[in-house]
Amino acid sequence: MKKRLILSGITALAVGASIMTFVRPADAAVGLHVSGRDVVEANGQTFIMRGVNHHHVWSPTQTASFGHIKAAGANTVRVVLGSGKRWGPSTDVPQVINYCKQNKLICVLEVHDTTGYGEEGAAASLDEAVNYWIGQKDNLVGQENYVIINIGNEPIGNTNPGQWTTATANAVRKLRTNGFEHLIMVDAPNWGQDWTNTMRDNAQTVWNADSQRNLVFSIHMYSVYNQAATIRSYFDAFRTMNLPLVVGEFGWRFNSNEVDHDTILSEAQARGMGWLGWSWSGNSDPILDMTTNFNPNQLTTWGQRIVNGANGLKATAREATIYSGVNPTPTASASASPSVSPSASASPTASPTAGTRGCAATYTIVNQWPGGFQGEVRVTAGNSAVSGWTVTWTFANGQRVTQAWSATVSSSGSTVTARNVGYNGNLAAGASTTFGFIGAWNGTNSAPTLSCTAN
Template sequence: MRRRLATVAGALLAMAVSLMAAPTVAQAQAEPGFYVSDGRLLDANGQDFVLRGVNHAHTWYPTRTSQALKDIKALGANSVRVVLATGDRWTRNDASDVAAVISGCRRSRLICVLEAHDTTGYGEQAGAVSLSRAVDYWLSIQDVLKGQEKYVILNLGNEPHGNSGYSAWTSDTQTAIARMRAAGFGHTLMVDAPNWGQDWSFTMRDNAGKVFTADPERNTVFSIHMYGVFDTATEVNDYLNRFTSQHLPIVVGEFGDAHSDGNPDEDAVMAAARRLGVGYLGWSWSGNGGGVEYLDLTADFDASRLTAWGRRLFEGADGIKQTAREASVFATDPADGSADGSCAVGYRLGDWGNWFNADVTVRNTGTTAVKGWRLDFALPGQQRVNSVWNAKATQDGSQVRVVNESWTETIPAGGTVTFGFNGSSTGTNGVPAVFTLNGVACAGS
């Protein structure tokens, strides 16, 4: 947000009651993950879920993420919004990296809100990309997102319009949602407001009903970022009430206790969120720069050194410790409870220069058998898979997906399966850094 304009009178949202009605029991049971009912976000068990968490800048601090997720959970959060990059402005977070993030969230029993950050301030910020480019990114990593609908919410693009060209927000957002649904994404989709997320023009507020009903799944959640535009309780309450009174799902996807464009009323944000049952995600765990270091919740990613803003968000009135409730899906999540996940992979490389062999052992370290498996990893360098035995493999760029043959379908609890392949290369041969089994990151063996 650059500056606040005078308040604009907004029309009340219009929506047919029949379109906002709760789904039938059969519909709810058919949902693969999170879904929206009567303006509320419900988890896959049909339980009300209110986001209470923080933002973490994974794309700039990837080595901090594993510990950050554990610390964020230990402080009482039930969710984390994770900054990802499409590769247009910042280094791309590829499929294997995103799979590892999701696995870390699940092990820490945190709902993972993944957001594409390269759209920030599109139309005003140099280098920012459109929502269409963000959708391209989600499509490129769709394989590691499938099956994660119970644990992952997809935030299409961060602050997708600045203070120029924001009138296109409605059509751009509708088109992005339509592309995601046509591609088979069943996840709850989160959409950010324009005007650097703060919607001073009320573009999102006044068109949210239209966008929601255009989603064939009726599974879109709206996200407002509350900084200097929202410096009074009246403004905070009026904005959030406009959504909840129309049974439209709204969350505060970012907010702080200070900002360069004005002093947000964080007390009003948190009080209104509690009163209305609205989710919030504070910005941000650590690592802020460019003059907004005051938005760090911790000093140098150290959970034992909460800043004043961190203490307010986690420990204060209406804060995370007081109001967060864990998603019910974690009661039966097989990825929970093990620091190393439920699998381990051994990868023995035979390096012959411009060709190589790999013998791979997949161990089930869980307590129940795995029937039907998929192992995903990225080959380093310019390696290509040629032939495979005891499994079947496909390759797309560096990404490799291996699935079982009929005779290697089951991995008993505590047991293993093995397969191998040979390949060619034009560079140095190496070992993949991350393996995921059915979407869950595995430990080394």
């Protein structure tokens, strides 16, 4: 196969070791950047990656796939490029970025030549991958709102995975020294699966190596992650460290020993984590193809699951606001009870009068299932800029918030209070931001009336 080594027979990860929590410095604010554990846009809007991987370097004529991937519901595409060491070199980076922008996709660009370095003799080092990015700098600077640089795919194999820490930290430093301000994505060793916990245990060291504190860690989940507990434990470790994590690749449970994709999708949705499925088409092992021969009208079993299934693209992906300024509400998840459908309800609070500092808020039930639901609140500044906001509401039917992101949420009985976090309190006049939460309900899940106050 062109690239996929699915590891089997490896002991599942043990993430029981105690992990320290660290205080993080101020976030970068150029284009896409990290705030807390979230990826956010330059305007402070949280952006959760929902997308697929595309074999561009091996199928360079399949440029229609960018539009097909968008039509499938994705908001992100991870594009396979080559540095020239094994594949490529990819000299069409400007065109690739344009394909992404034309189709309103965030572009994760990755050098694939690093796959399995140390075990795969032909593989490029991370330093060689950084040299490729430096050679592409003129094509990348100014694209920070649209492009995430994934330094190198699965950059260390199973031979001496401990080298990952120094190699990755040095690669990040070199990019920053050469003037890159992009959000950087770094892949795990062990062919991306980190079954030795090297990335998990050394993530803070790599984070500290980034002068801009603007990178996201990427785990690839294949047969090592065939148990729900293993997946949750790995996710929990990064949550405890307060470091950002995405699932940069994953496959599906086509047999009992393979990846528990249902848990990946449901846990990522509950945690507000990004994911990118492998892959649209072109695998030498076609069981991982989402389409047959790149034909969007011929979705495979895996493609149907990712595009139309519960917590899949159509149910959860939201377009980056850099393209539209508005996040459309996704359709109902296939996991919702057939008798209950999501609804957008609760009128916004009254718009502030001209010249006053105020805000409005709207409440949306994004997804609903027996006993639980996902909500979103959009906060919009009035005719003057605001430096902070507070939204309150009272549930009428015994609902409660169990988890929230992009806001500090507290409850007192049935009354809920949500306050901005550091990166989304400052809103220009008329600008919006959103926060989300997971809630519990029983019997009736009516939408409350919201009150919004601003500083």
